[in-house]
Every structure is written in structure tokens, then in C-alpha cells.
Amino acid sequence: RKEVEQDPGPFNVPEGATVAFNCTYSNSASQSFFWYRQDCRKEPKLLMSVYSSGNEDGRFTAQLNRASQYISLLIRDSKLSDSATYLCVVHLQGAQKLVFGQGTRLTINP
Amino acid sequence: DGGITQSPKYLFRKEGQNVTLSCEQNLNHDAMYWYRQDPGQGLRLIYYSQIVNDFQKGDIAEGYSVSREKKESFPLTVTSAQKNPTAFYLCASSIKRERGYEQYFGPGTRLTVT
Numbered sequence A: 001r002k003e004v005e006q007d008p009g010p011f012n013v014p015e016g017a018t019v020a021f022n023c024t025y026s027n028s029a030s031q032s033f034f035w036y037r038q039d040c041r042k043e044p045k046l047l048m049s050v051y052s053s054g055n056e057d058g059r060f061t062a063q064l065n066r067a068s069q070y071i072s073l074l075i076r077d078s079k080l081s082d083s084a085t086y087l088c089v090v091h092l093q094g095a096q097k098l099v100f101g102q103g104t105r106l107t108i109n110p
Numbered sequence B: 001d002g003g004i005t006q007s008p009k010y011l012f013r014k015e016g017q018n019v020t021l022s023c024e025q026n027l028n029h030d031a032m033y034w035y036r037q038d039p040g041q042g043l044r045l046i047y048y049s050q051i052v053n054d055f056q057k058g059d060i061a062e063g064y065s066v067s068r069e070k071k072e073s074f075p076l077t078v079t080s081a082q083k084n085p086t087a088f089y090l091c092a093s094s095i096k097r098e099r100g101y102e103q104y105f106g107p108g109t110r111l112t113v114t
Helices: none
Strands: A004-006 A011-014 A019-025 A030-038 A044-050 A055-057 A060-065 A070-075 A084-092 A098-100 A104-109 B004-007 B010-013 B019-025 B031-037 B043-051 B054-057 B064-066 B076-078 B087-097 B100-105 B109-113
Touching: A004 A084, A011 A019, A019 A084, A019 A104, A030 A060, A030 A070, A030 B100, A044 A055, A044 A060, A044 B100, A070 A084, A084 B100, B004 B087, B010 B019, B019 B031, B019 B087, B019 B109, B043 B064, B076 B087
Parallel strands: A011 A104, B010 B109
Antiparallel strands: A004 A019, A019 A070, A030 A044, A030 A084, A055 A060, A060 A070, A084 A098, A084 A104, B004 B019, B019 B076, B031 B043, B031 B087, B043 B054, B064 B076, B087 B100, B087 B109
16 A cells, blocks of 8 residues: 555646545654645645644645545635646654655646 | 755766766755656655765665765766666755655756666
8 A cells, every 4th residue: 555645636627616635644653744736847846734723825725634544635716827736745753754645636727 | 045956957868877966955954855756656765865974765776876975965876777767856855844844846857868
């Protein structure tokens, strides 16, 4: 079983729609969680950290469910510029390295 | 501006040659990392270094070597022993925040070996 699993998609949604991705992780000792965004042929960029209480940044909301070991990302009022691959990332307690999911590809259509 | 630089952006080599990819950061981060990404795939960790003069193998270290003589620099050598070296190589550095480590990436080097 992969340490971090994501549905690779692709997700194709119309502009203005709400879209949600989930990600599951296998190691219960995982300590920190992040969502990264990667545009085609570019480097990943940190989108937001995921806090236990859930957190919001504009149109983006991240949730963590430790009991079920999954993380979610919700994008409201999607824009064409949200088209990208979204990477779920987990940091294991005691390790100074991150584990990346393979990413979920999102395309927003006009 | 603080950041991570990688050079060159594109690199072409003949099979059997060693090649060194550059990674420099001026963020004063202690930890640095090298990843490889293949088309349609996630990131795979090659090597990482938590402090100067120390580094650890990642998940796919075979055929690669690194050095960490300076805090700012973490070059990666792709040796001729690497069976499938053509890939997108990403360097990153990280800083510990209150809620964990945040990692930042350089722009990457696309290596093509023929």
C-alpha cells in the first residue's frame, strides 16, 4: 500500500463549480500535512498547510481527519487558473522528509 | 530575493557520461533534498541532507551521488550507473515551522540522456 494515495483524476469541472479532493495516508504517526500545487512542467508550490482544526485560505479549505487518516481540499468558485495538479504531502513524525502523493489533476473548463 | 536556484534548466547528455546538477539556496535552510519526477508520476526522493557534511539516501539513491560541503549548495551527480536517468530533477530545501516542516522547490532541471 502506498504511504500517500490520491485519485489521479483527471477532474474536469466547469468554471465556478466547487470541487473536492481526498487523500489518504497509511502511517498513523504522520505529523504534518500539506497541499501543494504543480503547474505543467513547473515545480510544486506550497498551497497550504492542513491543520487539525481545518483551515481556510480564500476559496480553499483544507480538512484533516486523523481517525480515518485522510486529508481533503475543497476549492470553491473555481477559476480557470486553478487548473493544475494538486499534491497531497505528509510529514512523518521524527523524520525530516516529506512523502508526496502522485497528485490529482484538475482542469477547469470555461 | 531569497530562493532556490537550479541550473541548467535543460540538460542533454550522452549515455555513459556522468552529469552534475546544481542547486543553490539563500534561504538559510538547514535541510536540502533531491527528487526525481517522471511523466505522470509523483516525486521520488533521491537523497537528502539535514546539515552540512551529512546526507542520507532516499528511496531511489542507486546511480546517484551528492555532496553537502556548504549550507547553500547541494549538487547532485547522475552517474552512468543510473539505468533511466532521463527525468525532471527537483531540488528543495525546508524550514521547520510551528506545525511542521515546509518544503520549497527550485525550478527544476530537465535531463535528457540519449
